[in-house]
Amino acid sequence: MTSLRSTNSKKLLLTVFGWSVALVIFFPILWMVLTGFKTETAAIADPSFIFSPTLESYQAVQARSGYLRFALNSVAVAFGSTLLALLIAIPSAYSMAFLPTKRTKGTLLWMLSTKMLPPVGVLVPIYLIFRDVGLLDTRTGLIIIYTLMNLPIVVWMLYTFFKDMPKDILEAGRMDGATTFQEVFFLLLPLTLPGIASTGLLSVILSWNEAFWSLNLTSSKAAPLTAYIASFSSPEGLFWAKLSAASTMAIAPILIFGWMTQKQMVRGLTFGAVK
Amino acid sequence: MNKKRASGRTVGGLRTLSLQAPAVTLLLLWMVVPLGMTIWFSLQRYNLLMPEVTGFAGFENYQYLLTDPALWAAMGNTLLMVGWVLVITVVGGTLLAVLFQQEFAGRGIARVLAISPFFVMPTVSALVWKNMMMHPSNGVLAWLAESFGLPALDWFSSLPLTSIVIIVAWQWTPFALLILLTAMQSLDEDQVEAARMDGAGPVAIFFFITLPHLKRAISVVIMIEMIFLLTIFAEIFVTTSGGPGLATTNLAYLVYIRALLDFDVGTASAGGVIAIILANIVAIFLVRMVAKNLEE
Numbered sequence: 001m002t003s004l005r006s007t008n009s010k011k012l013l014l015t016v017f018g019w020s021v022a023l024v025i026f027f028p029i030l031w032m033v034l035t036g037f038k039t040e041t042a043a044i045a046d047p048s049f050i051f052s053p054t055l056e057s058y059q060a061v062q063a064r065s066g067y068l069r070f071a072l073n074s075v076a077v078a079f080g081s082t083l084l085a086l087l088i089a090i091p092s093a094y095s096m097a098f099l100p101t102k103r104t105k106g107t108l109l110w111m112l113s114t115k116m117l118p119p120v121g122v123l124v125p126i127y128l129i130f131r132d133v134g135l136l137d138t139r140t141g142l143i144i145i146y147t148l149m150n151l152p153i154v155v156w157m158l159y160t161f162f163k164d165m166p167k168d169i170l171e172a173g174r175m176d177g178a179t180t181f182q183e184v185f186f187l188l189l190p191l192t193l194p195g196i197a198s199t200g201l202l203s204v205i206l207s208w209n210e211a212f213w214s215l216n217l218t219s220s221k222a223a224p225l226t227a228y229i230a231s232f233s234s235p236e237g238l239f240w241a242k243l244s245a246a247s248t249m250a251i252a253p254i255l256i257f258g259w260m261t262q263k264q265m266v267r268g269l270t271f272g273a274v275k
Numbered sequence: 276m277n278k279k280r281a282s283g284r285t286v287g288g289l290r291t292l293s294l295q296a297p298a299v300t301l302l303l304l305w306m307v308v309p310l311g312m313t314i315w316f317s318l319q320r321y322n323l324l325m326p327e328v329t330g331f332a333g334f335e336n337y338q339y340l341l342t343d344p345a346l347w348a349a350m351g352n353t354l355l356m357v358g359w360v361l362v363i364t365v366v367g368g369t370l371l372a373v374l375f376q377q378e379f380a381g382r383g384i385a386r387v388l389a390i391s392p393f394f395v396m397p398t399v400s401a402l403v404w405k406n407m408m409m410h411p412s413n414g415v416l417a418w419l420a421e422s423f424g425l426p427a428l429d430w431f432s433s434l435p436l437t438s439i440v441i442i443v444a445w446q447w448t449p450f451a452l453l454i455l456l457t458a459m460q461s462l463d464e465d466q467v468e469a470a471r472m473d474g475a476g477p478v479a480i481f482f483f484i485t486l487p488h489l490k491r492a493i494s495v496v497i498m499i500e501m502i503f504l505l506t507i508f509a510e511i512f513v514t515t516s517g518g519p520g521l522a523t524t525n526l527a528y529l530v531y532i533r534a535l536l537d538f539d540v541g542t543a544s545a546g547g548v549i550a551i552i553l554a555n556i557v558a559i560f561l562v563r564m565v566a567k568n569l570e571e
Contacts, residue, residue, distance in 0.1 A: 011378075011379060011380075015381070018374055018375065018379045019379075019381065019385050020514070021374060022375075022384075022385035022386070022388040022389045025387065025388065025389045025392065025449070026389065026392075027415075028407070028408055028445070029391055029392065029395065029403075031403075031408075032399075032403045032407065035407060046418055047415050047418050074533065087427075088297045088298050089298055089366070091295070091297065091298075092294060092295045092297070093300035094294060095290065095294035095295055096295070096449040099291050099294075101291055105566070107295065107299065107567055109565065111298070111299075112562065114302050114305065116554055116557075116558035116561065117551060118527070118550045119506060120506045120508070120526070120527040120530045120531070120546075121310070121313060121547040121551035122309035122310060122313055122547065123531065123534060123543075124312075124313060124316055124530075124544050124547060125308070125309040125312035125313055125316065125412055125544075127534065127535065128312075129309075129312075145458070147301075147370065148301060148302065148305040151298060151301065151302060152302065152414055180290070209395075209396040211396060211397045211398050211508070211509035212506070212508045212527075215509060221418065225396065226397070226398050226509070227398075228497050229398040229510070230398045230402075230512065230513045232402055233398075233405075233512075233513040240406055242404075243403075247399040247492075248382060249398060250396060250400055251394070251396060253393075254394050254396070255391055255394050257394075258391070259394075265453070266453060266457040269450070269499065270492075272568060273491075273495045273568050274454050274492045274495050
């Protein structure tokens, strides 16, 4: 009886402690969301959870700086690069998973190694090439960079998902006279859709949050949200409520994507080295 | 029979080649062209502000960079940032993984909250911390300090590097947590139970069962973080711009200053090459580990 009570109180203690830790870690995000619903005066006043919420800052962010334009750039760049990467990666991952050769492993590892090239190491040539061919401050330019940046991870993740698929089904399709194209489109893709979706989501997340290339290669026209938020760093005044409102809108979709795919994400982020 | 096998392989090989060609070609271009250019530029006299000065420089840029105190300050800062963030995120991530492995009410939601900072874009987390958390008069931390009767701290002028480390560690601890929680799932519960029966306390279980089990995952976390942390950029860009002085200038930021603010392509490229070499030292170990895993 006493032992039951002690396990119960232990569990209560653990719950309180676990939640406190989680809330402390989450606090800056929570605070940012709350500040977005305050007036600028309330935002810089003494911290308080009690205030009358207003949408003022959300309206101001759109009216004054055209938030939507930057959001559209982010959407175009993140989804454009993801679609492109999937399109290039699917045939490659298919052949690695179903037609492996002696070289497959080497190719896969080499692809991963390209991901380890630090962006700052190639900043100068990329900047100069982009300047010369007119890709600076364009969405196309960012889409190209992000596609290449995520391609190794996308190939890798698709490869692991494809490899988990039972080979017999494809075999049966081939027996029935399906061409490679039909095999991929009507059998492989529908059957591995969840895997492809989480691969795509990881690629969207990584592109959406990327801030080295977006800060260096865009200025006004093609700037995605990462670069737009950076413009709040100028010391012209404290616009915390507007910064918070803009930030909340910028991170909300990605937070939700992240929550949805956290399990599969480990696969992509560690290249399968942690299972 | 031999002939048949050989021809079968060629057909398969051809198919493989055509299917892989787009990805391989693009990645090859992406790697070789800029890399080659960086190395080439690093051996040239090339400053966009002085177009009349051109020609082969040999190792002059490297010599110039290696004797520049800014490079050593940046290298020192890079190492300090990477080192401290690694210590905080790995220790923190491991402890958090142990905590969130325990069963308690609402654990799923608590986990999601704790992992969230990893999905926040770097410019947002840097500015939220700089303004709403660390602002010397209106920030939450200043308010907390004052309510305890302590003097408020002007984080970015008195502890610039520490401030950056805090922000980056806040973003990357959830990464370590996410990976280590996954690794924790394959921990043998029977073994833990057996150890408990034998009278092992939670501390002993942590050090003799949990930690050895996580060893591999922890090394993966360390290597992946190192590759990303070597070139922290956005957090510095929006908070301190490398200052005060050179206090928060790391290698990536130094290359940025040399290239896009001083337009000194030659020196910036030499800095880029140094960054590549540093990242490669880590990458070799990571690739080896992934390769080993691929064989299993």
